[in-house]
Amino acid sequence: MKYINLALRWLFFAVIIKPIVKIVIGLRYQNQPILPKGGPAILIANHNSHLDTMVLISLLPLKILHKVQPVAAADYFLKNKFMAWFALNIIGILPIERQGKDKTADPVGQCAAALGMGKILIFFPEGSRGEPEKMTDLKYGVVKLAERCPTVPLYPIYMHGLGKALPKGDALFVPFFCDVVFSEPMTYEANGENFYDNVKVRFAELQDSIKLPKWD
Amino acid sequence: MLFDFESMRTVTQVFMFLLAGLSLATVIGWVLSLTNKQKDYTELKQRISSWWIMIGIFGLALIMGPLVTVLLFAMLSFIALKEYFSMTPTRLVDRKVLFWAYLTIPIQYYWIATGWYGMFIIFIPVYAFLFIPFRMVLAGETKNYLRAVGNIHWGLMLTVFTLSHLAYLVMLPSEGEYQSLTMSGDGAALLLYLVMLTQLNDVAQYVWGKILGTTPIAPTISPNKTREGLIGGVITTGVLAMILAGLLTPMIWWQGLLVGLGIGIAGFIGDVSLSAIKRDIGIKDSGQLIPGHGGILDRLDSLTFTAPLFFHVMRYFYF
Numbered sequence: 001m002k003y004i005n006l007a008l009r010w011l012f013f014a015v016i017i018k019p020i021v022k023i024v025i026g027l028r029y030q031n032q033p034i035l036p037k038g039g040p041a042i043l044i045a046n047h048n049s050h051l052d053t054m055v056l057i058s059l060l061p062l063k064i065l066h067k068v069q070p071v072a073a074a075d076y077f078l079k080n081k082f083m084a085w086f087a088l089n090i091i092g093i094l095p096i097e098r099q100g101k102d103k104t105a106d107p108v109g110q111c112a113a114a115l116g117m118g119k120i121l122i123f124f125p126e127g128s129r130g131e132p133e134k135m136t137d138l139k140y141g142v143v144k145l146a147e148r149c150p151t152v153p154l155y156p157i158y159m160h161g162l163g164k165a166l167p168k169g170d171a172l173f174v175p176f177f178c179d180v181v182f183s184e185p186m187t188y189e190a191n192g193e194n195f196y197d198n199v200k201v202r203f204a205e206l207q208d209s210i211k212l213p214k215w216d
Numbered sequence: 217m218l219f220d221f222e223s224m225r226t227v228t229q230v231f232m233f234l235l236a237g238l239s240l241a242t243v244i245g246w247v248l249s250l251t252n253k254q255k256d257y258t259e260l261k262q263r264i265s266s267w268w269i270m271i272g273i274f275g276l277a278l279i280m281g282p283l284v285t286v287l288l289f290a291m292l293s294f295i296a297l298k299e300y301f302s303m304t305p306t307r308l309v310d311r312k313v314l315f316w317a318y319l320t321i322p323i324q325y326y327w328i329a330t331g332w333y334g335m336f337i338i339f340i341p342v343y344a345f346l347f348i349p350f351r352m353v354l355a356g357e358t359k360n361y362l363r364a365v366g367n368i369h370w371g372l373m374l375t376v377f378t379l380s381h382l383a384y385l386v387m388l389p390s391e392g393e394y395q396s397l398t399m400s401g402d403g404a405a406l407l408l409y410l411v412m413l414t415q416l417n418d419v420a421q422y423v424w425g426k427i428l429g430t431t432p433i434a435p436t437i438s439p440n441k442t443r444e445g446l447i448g449g450v451i452t453t454g455v456l457a458m459i460l461a462g463l464l465t466p467m468i469w470w471q472g473l474l475v476g477l478g479i480g481i482a483g484f485i486g487d488v489s490l491s492a493i494k495r496d497i498g499i500k501d502s503g504q505l506i507p508g509h510g511g512i513l514d515r516l517d518s519l520t521f522t523a524p525l526f527f528h529v530m531r532y533f534y535f
Binding site for chain 2 (some may be wrong): 175177211
């Protein structure tokens with residue numbers, strides 16, 4: 001069953017998601033892509049749409065697809081049986097228990113364990129998707145995670161346009177180009193002091209480098 | 217004989233010359249970058265290799281017949297409209313309206329594929345242009361309403377209506393030769409004639425401007441455009457149009473010259489009108505889809521004005 005699911009996942013991305021991302025949405029790289037060649041690594045990106053995860057997975061070559069795991073909230077994605085199967089096996093999420101409800105939950109530990117197995121995590125430091133095309137304040141999860149795995153590189157990526165194509169709370173997809181900007185990888189080891197501010201500055205720089213209109 | 221140039225259709229013959237010209241440009245590009253190592257020729261090389269891909273796709277469509285050509289231009293309209301909506305300000309409340317705007321593309325190209333001229337010519341400027349504001353009124357937001365209507369209308373005009381004239385050229389009735397959806401008639405030659413002249417006109421205006429250009433013609437919109445470049449380009453295009461008229465069109469030489477001069481001027485206007493939009497928004501290129509050329513709109517801008525002009529001249533006088 002495991003291999004069937006892996007094959008289904010591969011097919012889903014190769015036949016459906018990649019063509020949609022490349023042709024219907026259309027990616028425009030604003031600079032040379034800076035992406036990990038293998039794990040462990042963490043892609044950190046802004047979060048405005050469900051399409052964010054699809055685009056980030058599509059940025060990576062299919063041959064390392066089996067290593068890619070988007071970090072996602074267990075309570076949202078494991079709500080019902082079909083969605084749970086789809087999220088776990090096809091999208092391949094790493095379900096984490098959000099803190100607050102359950103004090104024994106250790107989401108950072110779950111992520112660190114996956115990184116220990118050489119996975120490439122997709123992590124949204126903002127938490128949830130928020131207002132279309134607006135970046136909300138980063139949460140502290142990214143700092144805790146980097147602190148726990150100080151040698152794992154984090155690749156900041158900024159995407160523009162997906163909050164227009166499929167914003168939160170809307171089911172109608174409208175095609176817009178997705179502009180992607182990449183930044184040099186950062187590790188906790190090298191950027192430990194004021195890590196939170198460093199990540200924030202990186203994203204602010206990436207955001208400023210795109211001069212395209214947001215929603216009116 | 218496997219390669220019999222004499223018996224080929226004129227479209228194919230002219231296309232061969234085009235490929236030969238591009239090969240020559242490629243060789244010149246190599247020689248330049250080998251002999252002059254100080255200067256960076258990356259952009260020139262990118263431009264040339266992009267030309268290979270664009271001419272390759274275009275040639276393939278011409279060979280495969282009108283249906284494939286129509287599909288190709290529908291795809292181009294879609295990418296161009298997406299590029300347009302991605303660079304201009306749109307309102308969140310108009311998301312559904314933008315979706316309708318995209319839907320006009322398959323409908324408009326369906327009229328073309330079925331050869332329904334009457335519908336093709338009024339669908340965008342009458343029905344779509346009336347439906348879009350109606351749908352926006354339903355959304356109920358009046359802030360920036362007029363600007364949003366104008367924005368969507370001009371996007372449909374530029375990227376769907378004008379470009380679809382290119383596709384309709386291959387549907388024009390053919391004399392003598394057999395024509396079907398999978399085999400092009402005389403229309404393919406007209407399409408090649410127009411696209412080739414418009415693109416060469418861009419290059420000629422650029423080159424003449426580089427060599428002789430001194431007097432800016434539209435300093436507030438496009439500071440690099442000069443009067444000398446425009447005149448040199450228009451004359452070059454006119455002469456080329458005159459030479460090619462007998463091969464690819466039903467026109468005689470002086471008619472070809474006049475149409476060529478018209479294409480030169482209209483191409484300039486199309487170019488400058490997109491520049492005005494980009495200047496208004498504050499960006500240089502409409503995108504980076506085609507390496508060395510910018511976005512797809514940067515490449516198609518001149519055609520948005522030459523296509524309807526050429527189409528109607530042809531249709532009025534010859535078809």
